[in-house]
Amino acid sequence: MGSKFIPVNIAILTISDTRSLENDTSGDILEDKITIDGHHVCKREIVTDDKYQIRAKISQWLIADNIDVIITTGGTGLTGRDGTPEAVSVLFDKTIDGFGELFRARSFEVIRTSTVQSRAIAGLANGKFIFCLPGSKGACITGWDDILHDQLNSTHQPCNFIDLMPRLLEN
Numbered sequence: 001m002g003s004k005f006i007p008v009n010i011a012i013l014t015i016s017d018t019r020s021l022e023n024d025t026s027g028d029i030l031e032d033k034i035t036i037d038g039h040h041v042c043k044r045e046i047v048t049d050d051k052y053q054i055r056a057k058i059s060q061w062l063i064a065d066n067i068d069v070i071i072t073t074g075g076t077g078l079t080g081r082d083g084t085p086e087a088v089s090v091l092f093d094k095t096i097d098g099f100g101e102l103f104r105a106r107s108f109e110v111i112r113t114s115t116v117q118s119r120a121i122a123g124l125a126n127g128k129f130i131f132c133l134p135g136s137k138g139a140c141i142t143g144w145d146d147i148l149h150d151q152l153n154s155t156h157q158p159c160n161f162i163d164l165m166p167r168l169l170e171n
């Protein structure tokens with residue numbers, strides 16, 4: 001395991017009341033980085049900051065056979081409309097606590113104590129990885145470059161998420 005690169009199918013969901021595909025710069029950054037790294041963006045959509053719309057779209061993608069990983073951007077802040085963690089966490093079979101911890105540690109190097117306002121989370125649901133990033137361009141760059149680039153690379157050692165995928169639905 002880990003010696004050959006294995007591309008995965010990744011869906012990107014932008015959560016925003018104001019963005020469209022034409023001005024979704026954070027989604028563009030993720031799509032570019034995913035593609036450059038050799039993976040496939042199989043879906044890319046935008047929903048408003050509504051926990052039921054978020055949950056419905058993620059649920060729809062969780063039963064899709066052609067999606068391995070879901071990355072969301074937006075809705076992880078502290079304002080009244082920021083509800084991505086609440087919308088998505090109820091769908092998790094398991095949480096990946098280290099993702100949010102590492103994201104905030106890496107963000108601290110750039111934005112210092114403002115990182116405490118980030119509620120980035122990750123988990124597993126129906127054998128798929130879900131990563132919820134903040135909506136800023138910088139957060140998407142940090143999330144991909146400092147964490148997901150390696151963990152979604154089957155050649156990364158000593159371990160990576162791709163090597164785990166065949167075993168995620170074991171009983």
